[in-house]
Amino acid sequence: MTATPRPGTHAAAANAGARPRAPPRPPAAPAEKDRTDSHVRMAVTLEQAPWLGWILVKALMRFAFMVANNLVAISSYVFYVIVLQPLRVLDRKSFWYIEGIMYKWLLGMVASWGWYAGYTVMEWGDDVKAVMDDEAVMLVNHQATGDVCTLMMCLQDKGLVVAQMMWLMDHIFKYTNFGIVSLIHGDFFIRQGKSHRDKQLLLLRKHLENNYRNRDRKWIVLFPEGGFLRKRRETSQAFAKKKNLPFLTHVTLPRIGATQIILNVLVARQQNGSPAGGDVKELDSKSKGLQWIIDTTIAYPKAQPIDIQTWILGYRKPTVTHVHYRIFPIKDVPLETEELSDWLYQRFIEKEDLLTHFYETGAFPPSQGHREAVSREMTLSNKWIFLIQSFAFLSGYMWYNIFQYFYHCLF
Numbered sequence: 001m002t003a004t005p006r007p008g009t010h011a012a013a014a015n016a017g018a019r020p021r022a023p024p025r026p027p028a029a030p031a032e033k034d035r036t037d038s039h040v041r042m043a044v045t046l047e048q049a050p051w052l053g054w055i056l057v058k059a060l061m062r063f064a065f066m067v068a069n070n071l072v073a074i075s076s077y078v079f080y081v082i083v084l085q086p087l088r089v090l091d092r093k094s095f096w097y098i099e100g101i102m103y104k105w106l107l108g109m110v111a112s113w114g115w116y117a118g119y120t121v122m123e124w125g126d127d128v129k130a131v132m133d134d135e136a137v138m139l140v141n142h143q144a145t146g147d148v149c150t151l152m153m154c155l156q157d158k159g160l161v162v163a164q165m166m167w168l169m170d171h172i173f174k175y176t177n178f179g180i181v182s183l184i185h186g187d188f189f190i191r192q193g194k195s196h197r198d199k200q201l202l203l204l205r206k207h208l209e210n211n212y213r214n215r216d217r218k219w220i221v222l223f224p225e226g227g228f229l230r231k232r233r234e235t236s237q238a239f240a241k242k243k244n245l246p247f248l249t250h251v252t253l254p255r256i257g258a259t260q261i262i263l264n265v266l267v268a269r270q271q272n273g274s275p276a277g278g279d280v281k282e283l284d285s286k287s288k289g290l291q292w293i294i295d296t297t298i299a300y301p302k303a304q305p306i307d308i309q310t311w312i313l314g315y316r317k318p319t320v321t322h323v324h325y326r327i328f329p330i331k332d333v334p335l336e337t338e339e340l341s342d343w344l345y346q347r348f349i350e351k352e353d354l355l356t357h358f359y360e361t362g363a364f365p366p367s368q369g370h371r372e373a374v375s376r377e378m379t380l381s382n383k384w385i386f387l388i389q390s391f392a393f394l395s396g397y398m399w400y401n402i403f404q405y406f407y408h409c410l411f
Contacts, residue, residue, distance in 0.1 A: 059313040066113060066312055069389070070177050072396025073109055077102050079399050081184055096215045100163030103185050105388045106178075107162050111153035112385045114146075114311045118318025121154040121378040124364040125325040128294055132159045135218045136292035136327075137262055139344075141251045141351055142223040143230075146306030147298055150321050151221060154378045164218040166211075168204070168258060170227075186211040190258065192226055201257050208265045220262060224254030224344065229305075245345065250303070250355035254344045256337065263335055266290040290330055297324040297351045299358045322375075324354055324364045 081099060088095040128136075140147065148169070155162050171189040173179060182189070188207050190200050211217070225232055229252060236252035239245075245253065267290045299322040300306065310316045334340050357365045366373040 055315050059315050062113070062117070062314050063312060069109060069392065073106055073392040074177065074181055076392060076395035076399055077106060077181060078184070080395075092214075093216060097163075099185065100160065100216075103181065104156070104160070104163040105391070106181060107152040108156055108380075108385065108388055109392065110149060110178075111156055111380060112389070113314075114149055114153060114306075115380050115385070117311070117314030117316075119153075119306060119311065119314075119316075120318070120320050121150060122320050122322045123154060123325065123376045123378055124322060124373060125367055126294075126327040127376070128325050128327065129158055131292050131294070131327060132161045133218075134291045135266065135289065136294050137220045137222060137259075137266075137290060138294045138296045139254070139259070139347065140221060140223050140296040141298055141348070141355075142225050142228055143298065143300070144228060144305035145308035146311050146321075147223070149308065149311045150298060150306070150323065151296075153380070154323050156380060157378065161219050164216060165221060166217045166219070167221045168223070186215050186217065197257060201261055204258060205261050205265055208262065212266065220266075222258055222262065224256075224259055224348075225252045226255045227252075246349050246352070248348065248352045250359070251348050251351045254348050256341050256344055259344060260335075260337065260340055263290065263330075263333065263340070267330055267335065292330060293328040293333055295326040295328065295347050295351070297326075297354050297364075298322070299324070299355055299364070301362075303355075303359055322358065322364065323378075326350075326367070 080102060084095055084098060087098075138151075140151065148167075152162070155165070166185075167182065167187040168190055169182075169187065171191045173182065174189045186207075188204055190204065212220075225236075229250075232252040233249070237247060237249075240247055240253055301319060301322075306316065306319065306321065334343055354364055357363075363375070364373050
């Protein structure tokens, strides 16, 4: 009797000797995925290694050069000022003129560090060259330490503006390598903080009365926000909410104290200046007293400011910083506290609009009365940079030999 096979027996027998099919492979485990990603990152890193190595070598070379540059240039400046002290007694105006030229050269050296790293400046709005022979105050928004370097660069081609300029900066700059130069030149270091405010304003008034016109200064650079944007933004926004003021993200509300002191001390009680907006024409340079307020707005691509470390080491790719100017005649600026506060707030609200437009479009809006915005590329002369750098190193060599000679004579 033949047994009847059960259903599926032949199929089972046929497959009995065959290798079973592997089940579908599950997704890679997190650890395995991390290993894969790390291999990719390592490959990318290995590909970038020569470029990163070159950036590091270049940064070290730049740093070494700048240390040497500071040693010879700043030391030479100090020694020249000491030797010229008799001239200060005999002819004060000539002394401060020579000192101002050396100060301009020093700032030009700082500007050249960024220039050769590809950090250039594009200027917008009113042409400040039209007022470079008059007394003016620059009100500048503050984002990082590179703001100062940017201004050092873009004002180099504005005649003697840099030579006759006074800076108001945080007291911490007094302890930098450039502090001794600023102290001699007559810049003012202001200490931030509510507990120091009244005393600092009294010191500022005294400083302006004793040093501004006595040293033939004409321009003042002021950062009315009183600190960097990232540090003051939250506090400023809380204050704006409390006072029912606009909510600002690209700038902070300015502090009025230093601006009011400057205006009270330096503004001559007379009408001068011409209407702001559009091009500023030929002006009467014989007018005395502060004549212009230059509202200055600095914008960085993608809102990424440059700091002093980047400026020195040059590890960031070439960047164009954009600077917008708007010039106001002093006769249009109120001097009373409440009205001046409102006027200053309005300027920084306008800065907010300017920066919002810039970050959205990559350009500043056209000035009032113009159809389109026109930018001007700021340039430095490589020949001029070479000459002042050569003068600095030759001066350093000369002073070294002079001191070496006297040392051997004495010992």
